[in-house]
Amino acid sequence: MCATCGCEGDGVAVITVGYQDHDHPHEHGPEHEHPHEHAVTTLTLEQKVLAKNDELAAANRVRLRQRGILALNMTSSPGAGKTTLIERTIRELESVPVAVIEGDQATMLDARRIEATGCKVVQVNTGAGCHLDADMIRRALDALETVPGSLLFVENVGNLVCPALFDLGEAGKVVIVSVTEGTDKPLKYPHMFAAAELVLINKTDLLPYVDFDLGRCVDYARSVNPDVTILPVSATSGDGLAHWYDWLTSRLTAGISMS
Ligand code: MG
Numbered sequence: 001m002c003a004t005c006g007c008e009g010d011g012v013a014v015i016t017v018g019y020q021d022h023d024h025p026h027e028h029g030p031e032h033e034h035p036h037e038h039a040v041t042t043l044t045l046e047q048k049v050l051a052k053n054d055e056l057a058a059a060n061r062v063r064l065r066q067r068g069i070l071a072l073n074m075t076s077s078p079g080a081g082k083t084t085l086i087e088r089t090i091r092e093l094e095s096v097p098v099a100v101i102e103g104d105q106a107t108m109l110d111a112r113r114i115e116a117t118g119c120k121v122v123q124v125n126t127g128a129g130c131h132l133d134a135d136m137i138r139r140a141l142d143a144l145e146t147v148p149g150s151l152l153f154v155e156n157v158g159n160l161v162c163p164a165l166f167d168l169g170e171a172g173k174v175v176i177v178s179v180t181e182g183t184d185k186p187l188k189y190p191h192m193f194a195a196a197e198l199v200l201i202n203k204t205d206l207l208p209y210v211d212f213d214l215g216r217c218v219d220y221a222r223s224v225n226p227d228v229t230i231l232p233v234s235a236t237s238g239d240g241l242a243h244w245y246d247w248l249t250s251r252l253t254a255g256i257s258m259s
Contacts, residue, residue, distance in 0.1 A: 053166055056134035060169025063141065064152070069099075070252055071152040073168050075192060076176035077185070078158030081202045083110045085176065085235040085244075086153050090117045093245055096252065097150035101140045103132040103157045110155065120144055131162035134169055151252060160189035172197035172251070179203045179212040186220040193221050198247060199230045205237040 064071050074082050083102075090098050099120040102110045111123035122140045124132060137154065146152060154170060156163045175196040177185050180203055186193040193199065199221050201214065218230050229247065233240035 050165065053134045056138055057167035057169040060134055060137050060141065061171075064169060064171070067146060068148045068255070069146050069150055069152050070255065071154055071168070071170040072251075073154050073156055073163070073170035073173045074176065075156045075160065075163045075173060075196075076158060076178075077160055077181060080158070080176045080178040080181065081235050082155050082158070082176055083113055085200070085202065085233070086155060087113055087117055088235050088238075088241070089153075089244070089248070090114070090119045092241070093151075093248065096248070097147040099144055099146050099150055099152050101132075101137065101144065101152065101154045103136070103155055105129070105157060120146070126157055130157055130159045131166050132156050132168060133166050137168045151248065160185070160192045164189075164191040164195050174198045174200060176200045176202050177217065179207050179210050179214070181212075183213045183217045184220060186217065186224055190224040193224045193228070196225060196228055199225075199228055200244065201230065201232045202235055204232045204239055205234040 074086065076082050086100060090100075100111075100114045100122075102114060102121060102123045103126060104110055104123070105126050105128070107125070108123050111121045114121040122144045124136045124140055126132065126136070132154065154168055156168075160175070173192075173196045175192055175198070177199065179201065182188070186199075201217060204214075207214065214232060221228055221230055231240055231243045231247065233244055235241070
Protein backbone atom coordinates (compact mmCIF):
# COMPACT_ATOMS: atom_id res chain seq x y z
CA MET A 1 0.00 0.00 0.00
CA CYS A 2 1.08 3.54 -0.60
CA ALA A 3 2.41 4.49 2.84
CA THR A 4 4.86 1.66 2.29
CA CYS A 5 5.75 2.00 -1.38
CA GLY A 6 6.63 5.65 -1.09
CA CYS A 7 3.95 7.39 -3.11
CA GLU A 8 1.91 8.66 -0.15
CA GLY A 9 3.78 11.84 0.68
CA ASP A 10 2.61 12.39 4.26
CA GLY A 11 2.68 8.74 5.15
CA VAL A 12 6.22 8.11 3.98
CA ALA A 13 7.60 11.18 5.70
CA VAL A 14 5.99 10.25 8.99
CA ILE A 15 7.02 6.61 8.75
CA THR A 16 10.61 7.69 8.30
CA VAL A 17 10.43 10.07 11.27
CA GLY A 18 8.64 7.46 13.37
CA TYR A 19 11.34 4.90 12.60
CA GLN A 20 14.12 7.31 13.50
CA ASP A 21 12.36 8.64 16.59
CA HIS A 22 11.72 5.35 18.35
CA ASP A 23 13.21 5.03 21.82
CA HIS A 24 16.79 3.87 22.11
CA PRO A 25 17.09 2.85 25.75
CA HIS A 26 19.57 0.11 24.93
CA GLU A 27 23.14 0.29 23.73
CA HIS A 28 23.96 -1.07 20.31
CA GLY A 29 26.11 -0.41 17.31
CA PRO A 30 25.13 1.73 14.36
CA GLU A 31 24.10 -1.18 12.13
CA HIS A 32 20.86 -2.69 13.39
CA GLU A 33 17.27 -3.14 12.39
CA HIS A 34 13.92 -3.16 14.14
CA PRO A 35 11.79 -4.95 11.58
CA HIS A 36 8.97 -5.65 14.02
CA GLU A 37 8.67 -2.02 15.22
CA HIS A 38 8.87 -0.80 11.63
CA ALA A 39 6.10 -3.16 10.54
CA VAL A 40 3.79 -2.10 13.39
CA THR A 41 4.39 1.59 12.73
CA THR A 42 3.76 1.13 9.02
CA LEU A 43 0.53 -0.76 9.56
CA THR A 44 -0.79 1.89 11.96
CA LEU A 45 0.02 4.66 9.53
CA GLU A 46 -1.57 2.81 6.63
CA GLN A 47 -4.77 2.52 8.64
CA LYS A 48 -4.63 6.20 9.58
CA VAL A 49 -3.99 7.31 6.00
CA LEU A 50 -6.90 5.24 4.69
CA ALA A 51 -9.22 6.20 7.57
CA LYS A 52 -8.54 9.91 6.98
CA ASN A 53 -9.08 9.41 3.26
CA ASP A 54 -12.37 7.56 3.84
CA GLU A 55 -13.61 10.43 6.01
CA LEU A 56 -12.84 12.99 3.30
CA ALA A 57 -14.31 10.73 0.62
CA ALA A 58 -17.57 10.48 2.58
CA ALA A 59 -17.74 14.29 2.69
CA ASN A 60 -17.08 14.46 -1.07
CA ARG A 61 -19.85 11.92 -1.67
CA VAL A 62 -22.37 14.00 0.30
CA ARG A 63 -21.26 17.15 -1.54
CA LEU A 64 -21.62 15.49 -4.96
CA ARG A 65 -24.96 13.96 -4.04
CA GLN A 66 -26.32 17.31 -2.87
CA ARG A 67 -25.45 18.83 -6.24
CA GLY A 68 -26.82 15.83 -8.12
CA ILE A 69 -23.49 15.11 -9.78
CA LEU A 70 -22.62 11.59 -10.92
CA ALA A 71 -18.88 11.13 -10.42
CA LEU A 72 -17.10 8.21 -12.07
CA ASN A 73 -13.58 7.25 -11.07
CA MET A 74 -11.85 6.24 -14.32
CA THR A 75 -8.91 3.92 -13.70
CA SER A 76 -6.49 1.99 -15.89
CA SER A 77 -2.84 1.29 -16.54
CA PRO A 78 -0.97 4.14 -18.25
CA GLY A 79 -1.81 4.30 -21.95
CA ALA A 80 -5.08 2.35 -21.93
CA GLY A 81 -6.88 5.27 -23.56
CA LYS A 82 -8.70 7.00 -20.71
CA THR A 83 -8.24 10.54 -21.98
CA THR A 84 -9.12 9.63 -25.57
CA LEU A 85 -12.28 7.89 -24.38
CA ILE A 86 -13.29 10.86 -22.20
CA GLU A 87 -12.59 13.36 -25.02
CA ARG A 88 -14.76 11.45 -27.46
CA THR A 89 -17.49 10.88 -24.90
CA ILE A 90 -17.70 14.62 -24.16
CA ARG A 91 -18.01 15.38 -27.88
CA GLU A 92 -20.60 12.69 -28.60
CA LEU A 93 -22.70 12.74 -25.42
CA GLU A 94 -23.92 16.25 -26.11
CA SER A 95 -27.09 16.07 -24.03
CA VAL A 96 -25.23 15.77 -20.73
CA PRO A 97 -23.10 18.49 -19.11
CA VAL A 98 -19.69 17.01 -18.30
CA ALA A 99 -16.80 18.15 -16.12
CA VAL A 100 -13.43 16.44 -15.69
CA ILE A 101 -10.78 16.18 -13.00
CA GLU A 102 -7.51 15.04 -14.57
CA GLY A 103 -4.95 13.19 -12.47
CA ASP A 104 -1.35 12.81 -13.59
CA GLN A 105 1.97 12.93 -11.80
CA ALA A 106 3.01 15.87 -13.96
CA THR A 107 2.02 18.13 -16.88
CA MET A 108 -1.18 19.88 -17.97
CA LEU A 109 -1.28 17.87 -21.20
CA ASP A 110 -4.49 15.94 -20.55
CA ALA A 111 -6.26 18.98 -19.09
CA ARG A 112 -5.48 20.90 -22.29
CA ARG A 113 -6.90 18.07 -24.40
CA ILE A 114 -10.11 18.15 -22.34
CA GLU A 115 -10.21 21.95 -22.38
CA ALA A 116 -10.17 21.80 -26.20
CA THR A 117 -13.53 20.04 -26.09
CA GLY A 118 -15.02 23.07 -24.30
CA CYS A 119 -15.48 21.08 -21.10
CA LYS A 120 -14.70 22.33 -17.60
CA VAL A 121 -11.53 20.67 -16.34
CA VAL A 122 -9.14 20.81 -13.40
CA GLN A 123 -5.72 19.16 -13.51
CA VAL A 124 -4.31 17.58 -10.38
CA ASN A 125 -0.57 16.84 -10.46
CA THR A 126 0.30 14.29 -7.81
CA GLY A 127 4.09 14.68 -7.94
CA ALA A 128 5.53 11.43 -6.60
CA GLY A 129 2.03 10.12 -5.86
CA CYS A 130 0.62 7.25 -7.92
CA HIS A 131 -3.08 7.89 -7.24
CA LEU A 132 -5.62 10.59 -6.55
CA ASP A 133 -6.95 10.83 -3.01
CA ALA A 134 -10.11 12.30 -1.51
CA ASP A 135 -8.44 15.51 -0.36
CA MET A 136 -7.20 16.20 -3.91
CA ILE A 137 -10.77 15.75 -5.16
CA ARG A 138 -12.08 18.10 -2.44
CA ARG A 139 -9.66 20.78 -3.60
CA ALA A 140 -10.40 20.11 -7.26
CA LEU A 141 -14.15 20.43 -6.58
CA ASP A 142 -13.47 23.80 -4.92
CA ALA A 143 -11.88 24.94 -8.18
CA LEU A 144 -14.43 23.35 -10.50
CA GLU A 145 -17.78 24.98 -11.15
CA THR A 146 -19.88 21.88 -11.64
CA VAL A 147 -23.37 22.13 -13.05
CA PRO A 148 -26.08 20.35 -11.01
CA GLY A 149 -27.15 17.16 -12.75
CA SER A 150 -23.84 16.79 -14.58
CA LEU A 151 -21.47 13.93 -15.13
CA LEU A 152 -18.01 14.20 -13.56
CA PHE A 153 -15.21 12.07 -14.94
CA VAL A 154 -12.32 11.73 -12.53
CA GLU A 155 -9.40 10.44 -14.59
CA ASN A 156 -7.15 8.79 -12.05
CA VAL A 157 -3.39 8.42 -12.39
CA GLY A 158 -2.58 5.45 -14.64
CA ASN A 159 -2.15 2.66 -12.09
CA LEU A 160 -4.20 -0.43 -11.25
CA VAL A 161 -2.88 -0.85 -7.70
CA CYS A 162 -3.26 2.12 -5.34
CA PRO A 163 -6.40 3.70 -6.89
CA ALA A 164 -8.29 0.58 -5.79
CA LEU A 165 -7.62 1.48 -2.15
CA PHE A 166 -8.43 5.19 -2.20
CA ASP A 167 -12.11 6.08 -2.21
CA LEU A 168 -12.58 9.52 -3.76
CA GLY A 169 -16.28 9.89 -2.98
CA GLU A 170 -17.23 8.76 -6.48
CA ALA A 171 -20.49 7.03 -7.37
CA GLY A 172 -18.68 4.22 -9.14
CA LYS A 173 -15.39 2.99 -10.57
CA VAL A 174 -14.79 2.21 -14.23
CA VAL A 175 -11.72 0.17 -15.22
CA ILE A 176 -10.34 0.47 -18.73
CA VAL A 177 -8.08 -2.26 -20.01
CA SER A 178 -6.77 -2.19 -23.57
CA VAL A 179 -6.08 -5.08 -25.92
CA THR A 180 -2.43 -4.05 -26.16
CA GLU A 181 -2.06 -5.18 -22.55
CA GLY A 182 -2.05 -8.73 -21.20
CA THR A 183 -5.22 -10.80 -21.26
CA ASP A 184 -4.53 -11.66 -17.63
CA LYS A 185 -4.72 -8.12 -16.21
CA PRO A 186 -7.90 -8.88 -14.17
CA LEU A 187 -6.13 -11.79 -12.45
CA LYS A 188 -2.98 -9.78 -11.75
CA TYR A 189 -4.83 -6.74 -10.36
CA PRO A 190 -7.94 -8.33 -8.81
CA HIS A 191 -8.66 -5.55 -6.29
CA MET A 192 -9.18 -2.95 -8.99
CA PHE A 193 -11.38 -5.22 -11.09
CA ALA A 194 -13.34 -6.37 -8.03
CA ALA A 195 -14.08 -2.74 -7.14
CA ALA A 196 -15.29 -1.82 -10.65
CA GLU A 197 -18.89 -1.33 -11.71
CA LEU A 198 -17.92 -1.42 -15.37
CA VAL A 199 -14.95 -2.77 -17.32
CA LEU A 200 -14.26 -1.29 -20.74
CA ILE A 201 -11.97 -3.32 -22.99
CA ASN A 202 -10.57 -0.61 -25.23
CA LYS A 203 -8.67 -0.49 -28.54
CA THR A 204 -10.65 -3.41 -30.03
CA ASP A 205 -9.75 -2.05 -33.48
CA LEU A 206 -6.25 -3.45 -32.79
CA LEU A 207 -7.42 -7.00 -32.01
CA PRO A 208 -6.30 -8.39 -35.40
CA TYR A 209 -2.74 -7.23 -34.72
CA VAL A 210 -2.18 -8.25 -31.11
CA ASP A 211 -2.13 -11.44 -29.07
CA PHE A 212 -5.12 -10.70 -26.85
CA ASP A 213 -7.86 -13.19 -26.04
CA LEU A 214 -11.01 -11.11 -25.50
CA GLY A 215 -13.11 -14.05 -24.26
CA ARG A 216 -10.51 -15.07 -21.70
CA CYS A 217 -10.11 -11.50 -20.45
CA VAL A 218 -13.90 -11.35 -19.95
CA ASP A 219 -13.82 -14.69 -18.09
CA TYR A 220 -10.95 -13.49 -15.87
CA ALA A 221 -12.76 -10.23 -15.05
CA ARG A 222 -15.92 -12.17 -14.17
CA SER A 223 -13.91 -14.57 -12.01
CA VAL A 224 -12.96 -11.68 -9.69
CA ASN A 225 -16.22 -9.74 -10.11
CA PRO A 226 -19.13 -11.94 -11.27
CA ASP A 227 -21.63 -9.09 -11.62
CA VAL A 228 -19.44 -6.58 -13.44
CA THR A 229 -20.62 -5.16 -16.75
CA ILE A 230 -18.01 -5.59 -19.51
CA LEU A 231 -18.08 -3.65 -22.78
CA PRO A 232 -15.54 -4.01 -25.61
CA VAL A 233 -15.00 -0.61 -27.23
CA SER A 234 -12.66 1.36 -29.44
CA ALA A 235 -12.35 5.02 -28.50
CA THR A 236 -10.62 5.69 -31.83
CA SER A 237 -12.84 3.80 -34.30
CA GLY A 238 -16.02 4.27 -32.25
CA ASP A 239 -16.87 0.55 -32.19
CA GLY A 240 -18.99 -0.34 -29.18
CA LEU A 241 -19.23 3.22 -27.88
CA ALA A 242 -23.00 3.26 -28.30
CA HIS A 243 -23.18 0.65 -25.51
CA TRP A 244 -20.93 2.83 -23.32
CA TYR A 245 -23.20 5.82 -23.91
CA ASP A 246 -26.27 3.69 -23.13
CA TRP A 247 -24.61 2.57 -19.90
CA LEU A 248 -23.78 6.18 -18.98
CA THR A 249 -27.30 7.35 -19.75
CA SER A 250 -28.91 4.63 -17.65
CA ARG A 251 -26.39 5.22 -14.86
CA LEU A 252 -27.29 8.91 -14.91
CA THR A 253 -30.97 8.02 -14.82
CA ALA A 254 -30.35 5.75 -11.86
CA GLY A 255 -28.56 8.76 -10.41
CA ILE A 256 -26.36 8.53 -7.41
CA SER A 257 -28.63 6.16 -5.54
CA MET A 258 -26.25 3.28 -6.25
CA SER A 259 -23.32 5.04 -4.62
MG1 MG B 1 -4.71 10.51 -19.48
